[in-house]
Amino acid sequence: MQLTATTYRPFLTRFQSLIALFVLCLGISLLSDKFLTVANFWNVLRQISVNVCISTGMTLVVLTAGIDLSVGSVLALSGAITAGLLRNGIPVPSANLFIGFTVLGAMLAGILTGSVLGWFNGWAITRFKLPPFVATLAMLTIARGLTMLWTEGFPITGLGDSFTFLGTGWFLGVPVPVWLSGMLVAIAVLVTNKTRLGRYIYAIGGSESAARLSGVNIDKIKIVVYTLAGGLAGVGGLLVTSRLDSAQPNAGTSYELDSIAAVVIGGTSLSGGRGSILGTVQGAIIIGVLNNGLVLLNVSPFWQQVVKGFVILLAVIIDKRTEKE
Amino acid sequence: MLVAEHITKRFAGVTALDGVCLEFLAGNVTAVIGENGAGKSTLMKILSGVYPDYEGQIRLHGKPVRFNSIRDAQACGIAIIHQELNLIPYLSIMENIFLGREITTRWGTLDQKAMQSKTRELLDKLNLPIDPDTLVAELKVGQQQVVEVAKALLVESEIIIMDEPTSAITESEVAVLFTIINNLRRENKAIVYISHKLDELFTIADRYVVLRDGKTIESGSMQGIDHDALIRKMVGRDINTARRKTTDRVHDALLTVENLCLKHPVRLQENQLRNISFRVGRGEIVGLFGLMGAGRTELLETLFGLHSKRSSGTVSLDGQLVRVKAPADAIRLGMALVPEDRKKDGLVLGMDVQTNISLTALEKVERAGLLSQSKEVALAKQYIADLQIKTPSGKQAAKNLSGGNQQKIVLSKWLATHPKLLMLDEPTRGIDVNAKNEIYKLILQLADEGMGILVVSSELPEIMAISDRVLVMSEGVLTAEMAIQDASEDAILKAAIPKSMSE
Known part of the structure; x- marks a missing residue:
């Protein structure tokens, strides 16, 4: 069969990020013999699992034509809350009480913290009709400040083996964080493709007024979406904290940018209504492989940032062109 | 020159x-x-x-x-x-x-x-x-x-x-x-x-x-x-359009609106709608005429629950007093609104035909809490056939269809909710003559099946062709109501021209 422009064009468009990923892997493996090893494979996947968690939530937000700049700070606070509760519990001196936390309890508290902050974002955006950019920018500062207050500016360390298992352990030959982020992705794929909530998210991003007239409760859906984004950032916080066995007050700084980059490279439109969770996962993998490859090739971290920036530009330019066709 | x-x-x-x-x-x-x-x-x-x-x-x-x-x-x-x-x-x-x-x-x-x-x-x-x-x-x-x-x-x-x-x-x-x-x-x-x-x-x-x-x-x-x-x-033109046969049928009341008022969104002392009272019968087509800015669209939107915080007055449907706080309430009560701007408000243009059609009725295409692809396809197929929507498939993006076919998608998505009252705002604006005629036929057929229909239009021939009764609005007030037998284009236009202008 002869390949003409019309026959291979749709194929290219559909799989453009996978093709880019393949080319990237091929290139790096030719330049470094450490890249194509089993150890490095799991290493990359483990590293990106935090970004995958955050970016899954970010994708939902961006699909509604919103944005969440606060995920990095929310991640830090969630991790710090979990670590603090594990380490110190809550002493109540007046009643001469001490409330201790199990690992599971502390983890749920951390995720809950993220969800509450996310809910607050959604509430502020819908109640006061704030642009998501502004509301979540405010939350970026608020959550970072709360993290500093909670940790008093020092890392909280020594969290115990059962907690660090979450970030460093293996299960059936696969790192635990990869299991966790993989399961969250699977749920998110199901929600976006197979539920009313998912459909409404796409509809709101496609045309908010049409969705409203179709009986969609816009405010409710948006609040749910921002709450999920906060909760998923919270999960990311647990992974980071557990991996380092330490909650750093400045953890997650600028993670929102990597997350937005993953979403955009994955083909989700920043104006909403178009994109997918799996696209974002590909975006996160591309960024992860790129980071890993540049490290293996001994490229200076400063150059890594420059390269990453150009990759984002390239991805968006290609996306714009395919959108027109 | x-x-x-x-x-x-x-x-x-x-x-x-x-x-x-x-x-x-x-x-x-x-x-x-x-x-x-x-x-x-x-x-x-x-x-x-x-x-x-x-x-x-x-x-x-x-x-x-x-x-x-x-x-x-x-x-x-x-x-x-x-x-x-x-x-x-x-x-x-x-x-x-x-x-x-x-x-x-x-x-x-x-x-x-x-x-x-x-x-x-x-x-x-x-x-x-x-x-x-x-x-x-x-x-x-x-x-x-x-x-x-x-x-x-x-x-x-x-x-x-x-x-x-x-x-x-x-x-x-x-x-x-x-x-x-x-x-x-x-x-x-x-x-x-x-x-x-x-x-x-x-x-x-x-x-x-x-x-x-x-x-x-x-x-x-x-x-x-x-x-x-x-x-x-x-x-004055010879239009070969579908036309309502005038009969003396009596319609049971479906929608009764009394003293509906709507405050201006910014200037709260002013009213965009003032003391509007009217009714629409089961199987009746009521045409609502008004010039731009008369408040026609606001009236439909208020009935549909888009301005519940600024509106007052009573609305009954089927003899039951209802409070419509949001479009979801209106839909549950059996109301549907085909909006004026179909590209912005009627459709999610980037979505495909079948997704647009099922958007108002997702609970009907669910199986065990999850959306069922096969049910969704079936629902869309039914309306694509019934309304003769010209599209290569249900997977075609709505933005690629012509105005007439887009409007049929909007109608489909509302018919999928099986409404009792269908409100249409400028249903044939920017649509070619043929598609227009098909939409008129559909409206007439729906009324014959017992649906109450309220059509807003600024095209007089359209009002004259399909209405049983005509309401005229000007500056937020109902200025005339006439049975179609007594209505003339002159009389309608006179009632529609704002008083402040005609003096």
Whole structure:
């Protein structure tokens, strides 16, 4: 069969990020013999699992034509809350009480913290009709400040083996964080493709007024979406904290940018209504492989940032062109 | 001065202009009249360079011209003042007038002094003695219009097109505008004046051109024609449309609205709707006519729960008093709204046909809490067949279909909710004659099946063709109600023209 422009064009468009990923892997493996090893494979996947968690939530937000700049700070606070509760519990001196936390309890508290902050974002955006950019920018500062207050500016360390298992352990030959982020992705794929909530998210991003007239409760859906984004950032916080066995007050700084980059490279439109969770996962993998490859090739971290920036530009330019066709 | 010959413009499947010929003379005010959808705005967009691709020829001072951009048209001396003014509110009068053509000093900085004095000169000429540094946001709408005129004069425009210039201004401002137009006429400019308000035209226009269905029907001197004859030319046509058979059937009440009021979103003392009471029967088609800004769309939106915080009054459906706080309530109660702007409000354009159709009825295509692809396809297939939507498949993006087919998708998504009351806002705007007819047939059929239907339209023939009863609104108030047997286009139009304008 002869390949003409019309026959291979749709194929290219559909799989453009996978093709880019393949080319990237091929290139790096030719330049470094450490890249194509089993150890490095799991290493990359483990590293990106935090970004995958955050970016899954970010994708939902961006699909509604919103944005969440606060995920990095929310991640830090969630991790710090979990670590603090594990380490110190809550002493109540007046009643001469001490409330201790199990690992599971502390983890749920951390995720809950993220969800509450996310809910607050959604509430502020819908109640006061704030642009998501502004509301979540405010939350970026608020959550970072709360993290500093909670940790008093020092890392909280020594969290115990059962907690660090979450970030460093293996299960059936696969790192635990990869299991966790993989399961969250699977749920998110199901929600976006197979539920009313998912459909409404796409509809709101496609045309908010049409969705409203179709009986969609816009405010409710948006609040749910921002709450999920906060909760998923919270999960990311647990992974980071557990991996380092330490909650750093400045953890997650600028993670929102990597997350937005993953979403955009994955083909989700920043104006909403178009994109997918799996696209974002590909975006996160591309960024992860790129980071890993540049490290293996001994490229200076400063150059890594420059390269990453150009990759984002390239991805968006290609996306714009395919959108027109 | 400007002659247009056989201008034809087609949009994907729709012929908006069909061999239009007309002439604008220097020192004359030419009124371009026609109903909504007659092609006035398309024509103006061609003349002002917005649409560069059309068939036919335009000659200016005898020379053939073709405008490829708004700048081209401006350079040839054609200025257009749109109904929605194109001013930037937080810039001053001077900055707006000189936007894109600033005077600079030889250092490359802005020459404020020169621009200020030129602005003052223009404003004086137009009798608007206001400081050039005043922000446009602080001006009244009438004054903003004068600023637009000043913008046109700055580039020494020969032809000034005004689109519905009096739709948003008060009587005294109209008087000011007319003085300005008279002065421009004396300076030998050609003025093109588009308006629905026929009475105004007799005051200000010298000549008229009537457009209907994208064709020039007639042109001539205003002196030789009267009000009624002009209306006849605008609306009188042989349409072979589906038509409601008038019967004396009695309809059980379905919707009863009493004393519905809607506060203005900003000026809370003002009401956009005042004490509106009416009813729609089961199986009855009620036509609601009104000019732009009469409050027709607001009425439908209020009934549909979009303005529940600002509205008061009682609504009953099937004899039950209902409170509709949001569209979801309205849908649950059996109401449906086909909105005026189908591209923005009716459809999610980027989504495919089947996703748009199922959007209002997702609970019907679920299986065990998850959306079922096969049920969704089946639902869409049913309506694509029933309404004869022309689409390669249910997977086609809505934005790729023609206006008529898009409207059928909107109708499908509402029919999928099995409503008792179907409200339609300008259901056939921008749709070609055939699709129009199919939609009329569908509406008639739905009414025969017992659905109550409320149709808002600013096209009189449409109202006359399909209604059992006609309501007329003007300035937020119901001004007339008549059975179709007693209704005439004249009577409807008279009731629709705002009192403040006709006196």
